[in-house]
Amino acid sequence: MHxxxxxxxxAQAGAAAAALCAGGIAFxxxxxxxIGLILPMTxxxxxxxxxxxxxxxxxxxxxxxxxxxxxxxxxxKDDTTLPDVxxxxxxxxxxxxxxxxxxxxxxxxxxxxxxxxxxxSKTPLVVMAxxxxxxxxxxxxxxxxxxxxxxxxxxxxxxxxxxxIKSVVTLVSDYGPGIDAxxxxxxxxxLDGGKVLDKLRVPLRNPDFAPFLQKVRDLKPDxxxxxxxxxxxxxxxxxxxxxxxxKAGIRLIGTGDVTDDDQLNDMGDVALGxxxxxxxxAAHPSAANKKFVEAFQKxxxxxxxxxxxxxxxxxxxxxxxxxxxTGGKGGGDALLAGMKGQIFESPRGPVYIDAQTRxxxxxxYLRKVERKDGQLWNVEFDVIKDVxxxxxxx
Amino acid sequence: MLTILFDGIAYGMLxxxxxxGLAVTMGLMNFINLAHGAFAMVGGYITVLLMQRxxxxxxxxxxxxxxxxxxxxxIAERTLYRPLYRRPHLDQVLFSIGLVLxxxxxxxxxxxxxxxILQLPDWLKGRTEIGEGAxxxxxxxxxxxxxxxxxxxxxxxxxxxxxxxxxxxxxxSVDDQRVAAGMGINVNVVFLSxxxxxxxxxxxxxxxxxxxxxxxxxxxxxxxxxxxxxxxVGGTSSITGPLLAALLLGIADVAGKYYIPKMGAFIVYTLMxxxxxxxxxxxxxxxxxxx
Numbered sequence: 001m002h003x004x005x006x007x008x009x010x011a012q013a014g015a016a017a018a019a020l021c022a023g024g025i026a027f028x029x030x031x032x033x034x035i036g037l038i039l040p041m042t043x044x045x046x047x048x049x050x051x052x053x054x055x056x057x058x059x060x061x062x063x064x065x066x067x068x069x070x071x072x073x074x075x076x077k078d079d080t081t082l083p084d085v086x087x088x089x090x091x092x093x094x095x096x097x098x099x100x101x102x103x104x105x106x107x108x109x110x111x112x113x114x115x116x117x118x119x120x121s122k123t124p125l126v127v128m129a130x131x132x133x134x135x136x137x138x139x140x141x142x143x144x145x146x147x148x149x150x151x152x153x154x155x156x157x158x159x160x161x162x163x164x165i166k167s168v169v170t171l172v173s174d175y176g177p178g179i180d181a182x183x184x185x186x187x188x189x190x191l192d193g194g195k196v197l198d199k200l201r202v203p204l205r206n207p208d209f210a211p212f213l214q215k216v217r218d219l220k221p222d223x224x225x226x227x228x229x230x231x232x233x234x235x236x237x238x239x240x241x242x243x244x245x246x247k248a249g250i251r252l253i254g255t256g257d258v259t260d261d262d263q264l265n266d267m268g269d270v271a272l273g274x275x276x277x278x279x280x281x282a283a284h285p286s287a288a289n290k291k292f293v294e295a296f297q298k299x300x301x302x303x304x305x306x307x308x309x310x311x312x313x314x315x316x317x318x319x320x321x322x323x324x325x326t327g328g329k330g331g332g333d334a335l336l337a338g339m340k341g342q343i344f345e346s347p348r349g350p351v352y353i354d355a356q357t358r359x360x361x362x363x364x365y366l367r368k369v370e371r372k373d374g375q376l377w378n379v380e381f382d383v384i385k386d387v388x389x390x391x392x393x394x
Numbered sequence: 395m396l397t398i399l400f401d402g403i404a405y406g407m408l409x410x411x412x413x414x415g416l417a418v419t420m421g422l423m424n425f426i427n428l429a430h431g432a433f434a435m436v437g438g439y440i441t442v443l444l445m446q447r448x449x450x451x452x453x454x455x456x457x458x459x460x461x462x463x464x465x466x467x468x469i470a471e472r473t474l475y476r477p478l479y480r481r482p483h484l485d486q487v488l489f490s491i492g493l494v495l496x497x498x499x500x501x502x503x504x505x506x507x508x509x510x511i512l513q514l515p516d517w518l519k520g521r522t523e524i525g526e527g528a529x530x531x532x533x534x535x536x537x538x539x540x541x542x543x544x545x546x547x548x549x550x551x552x553x554x555x556x557x558x559x560x561x562x563x564x565x566x567s568v569d570d571q572r573v574a575a576g577m578g579i580n581v582n583v584v585f586l587s588x589x590x591x592x593x594x595x596x597x598x599x600x601x602x603x604x605x606x607x608x609x610x611x612x613x614x615x616x617x618x619x620x621x622x623x624x625x626x627v628g629g630t631s632s633i634t635g636p637l638l639a640a641l642l643l644g645i646a647d648v649a650g651k652y653y654i655p656k657m658g659a660f661i662v663y664t665l666m667x668x669x670x671x672x673x674x675x676x677x678x679x680x681x682x683x684x685x
Contacts, residue, residue: 041507042502042507042611043507043612044612046502046506046507046508046610047507047508050506050507050508200655201655201656202658203658203659205616208607208647208651210401210405210606210648211398211401211648211649211650211651211652211655212651212652212655214397214398214401214532214652215652215655217532231508231509232509234509234511235509235608238511238605241519242519242521242534242536243521243532243534244521244523244532262508263508263509263511266511266513267511268513
C-alpha cells in the first residue's frame with residue numbers, strides 16, 4: 001500500500017477511536033442496563049418460554065423499568081429449544097448488544113451451552129428454568145432461580161413408603177434433569193425401605209409413552225414415579241388413563257412437572273388424586289402468591305402461571321436487587337456478588353440464593369390434585385422447609 | 395405380548411393412513427412431496443379447533459377434517475404443485491420443505507405452540523381386557539376405533555383402485571403417464587383428484603393421530619421421517635406395499651420400545667436399513683415397473 005494511503009487510513013482510524021472513547025465515557029452513566037433473555041419461544045419447550053416471558057414482563061410492569069437511575073432494557077431472543085442456537089444467541093448478545101446479564105435457559109443443554117460464554121465474558125447468567133444439579137458448576141457466573149430435580153425428588157421418595165407405596169417403577173425423560181430425578185428418587189426410596197422394580201427412560205424428543213406404560217402395567221408396582229419436562233405431562237396422564245392403570249391399582253406419583261399448572265386444568269379427571277412434590281403451586285395459599293396469580297392472569301388472558309413463570313419472576317427480582325446493590329453501575333463481578341446471598345419472599349414461599357453454590361434454597365411442598373371451584377389445582381398438604389440441593393450438599 | 399402386537403397394529407394402521415397419500419402421489423406424479431406431513435397437521439388442527447371452539451363432536455370432525463384437507467390439497471395442487479411437475483427433484487424437495495416451514499410458522503402464529511389436548515368422547519375412552527396372564531390382550535377402545543376406521547379406508551381404497559374406472563385410469567397413469575394421456579385419459583384431473591384424496595387421507599390420519607401422537611406445530615417435521623420410511627420400504631406402486639410396510643414398522647417400533655427400551659426409537663431405523671440393503675426398491679415392488 002502507498003505510504004500516503006497508509007498514513008491517511010491510520011489517521012482516520014485514530015480519529016474514529018478517539019471519538020468513540022470520548023463518546024463512550026460520556027455515555028457510560030446513561031447507557032441502558034441490558035438483560036439478554038434467551039428463551040425457547042418455539043419448539044418443544046415453547047410453553048416454558050411463554051410463561052417466563054409473561055412473568056418477566058409482569059415484573060417490569062409492576063416494578064418499572066428504571067433501577068437506581070438507570071433504564072433497564074429487556075432483549076428477548078428465541079432459541080427454538082436448540083442448545084446450539086442458545087450458544088450462538090448468547091454470543092451475539094454479549095458481543096453485539098453488550099448485555100449486562102444473560103438469563104432464561106429453558107432446558108439443561110441450553111444452560112450448559114451458554115455457560116462458557118458467561119465465564120469468558122464475565123457476564124452473570126441467571127438460570128430461570130433449567131433444573132439439573134451440575135448447571136451451577138458449569139460456570140462461576142451462573143445463578144439459579146428455578147429449582148433442581150434432586151431437591152424435589154427426595155421429598156416424594158420420603159412420602160411414598162409412609163403411604164402404602166413399597167414398590168415403584170420410575171419413568172423419566174432421558175436427559176439431565178430426568179436422570180437426576182431417577183437417581184435421587186431411587187436412592188432415597190431404597191433408603192426408606194422401598195423397592196424400585198425398574199428404571200425406564202423415554203427419549204426427550206418425540207416421546208411415545210405407550211410401550212413404556214404398557215411395560216409398567218405388566219410389572220404391577222404400587223406406584224409409577226414420573227418425571228417429564230414441563231408440557232409433556234398431559235400426554236403421560238392421558239396414556240396412563242387409557243391403559244387403565246389407575247383401575248389396575250397403580251398410583252401415579254412424581255415431581256410437579258407432570259401436573260404442570262399450565263396444562264393441569266385441561267387434563268381432566270384422570271389427574272385427580274395424583275400426588276406430586278414441587279416447589280411451586282399456583283394454589284399456594286400466601287398473600288404474595290394470590291397477588292402474583294391474579295396479576296398474571298389479568299395480564300395474560302387468564303393463563304395460569306406455573307413454576308417456570310415463578311422462576312422468571314424471581315430471576316428478574318434477583319437481577320433488579322443486584323443492580324440496586326451496585327448503585328446502578330453494574331459490572332459482571334459486582335452484579336454476581338449482589339446476586340449471591342439474596343433472601344426474599346417469592347410467590348412460592350421464602351427463597352434464599354446460596355452464596356457458596358449460587359443455587360436456590362427453597363421449600364418443597366407435597367401436593368395432591370383436587371378440584372376446587374370447578375378447576376383442577378395442586379393443593380399443598382405438607383411442606384419440607386429450606387431444602388438445599390442434595391446433588392451438591394457437601 | 396398380545397397387547398403389544400395390538401398396539402403395534404394400531405400404530406401401523408395409523409401410519410399407513412398418513413403415508414398412503416404420499417406413496418400414491420410419489421408413484422403417480424413422481425413428485426417428492428415432503429409437505430405431506432403439513433396436510434396431516436392441518437387435519438389435526440381442524441379437528442382440535444372445531445372440538446374446542448365450536449363444540450363439534452369428535453366423530454363429526456373426522457369427515458370434516460378429510461374434506462377440508464382434501465380441498466386444501468386440491469387448491470395447492472392446482473396452484474402450487476402443478477407448475478413444478480417437470481422440474482428436477484431437488485427443486486421439488488426445496489419447494490415442499492419451504493411449504494412445510496411456512497405451515498409450521500403459520501400454525502405457530504395463529505394457534506400457538508402448545509401441545510393440543512384432545513378430549514375424546516366417553517365411549518372411546520374405555521379399555522377391554524381379554525385373556526389372562528402372559529396372554530392378556532388389552533385393547534384400548536380408541537385404538538380399536540383407529541384400526542376399524544383404517545381398515546375400512548383401506549378396503550375402500552383397494553376397491554376404488556381395482557373395481558372402478560377411475561381406479562384403472564389412476565393405475566394407467568402411474569404405469570406410464572404419456573401413454574395414458576395418449577389414450578385419452580385426462581391426466582390432469584387424475585392427478586388433481588388423487589392429490590386431493592391423498593391429502594385428505596393425511597388430514598384424516600392427522601385427526602385420528604392427534605390423541606396418540608400429540609399435536610403441535612412441529613408435527614410435520616417430527617413425523618415426516620416415518621412417512622418416508624413407510625414409502626421407501628413399501629414402494630410406491632401399490633397400496634398393499636405401504637400397508638404391509640407400515641404394519642411392520644408399527645409393530646417393530648412398539649415392540650422394540652417395550653422389549654429393548656434403551657434402543658427404543660432406533661429399532662425402526664435399523665430395520666429400515668436392513669430391509670433397504672436387502673431390497674433397495676422396497677419390499678413389495680413389482681419387478682420391471684417404470685422407475
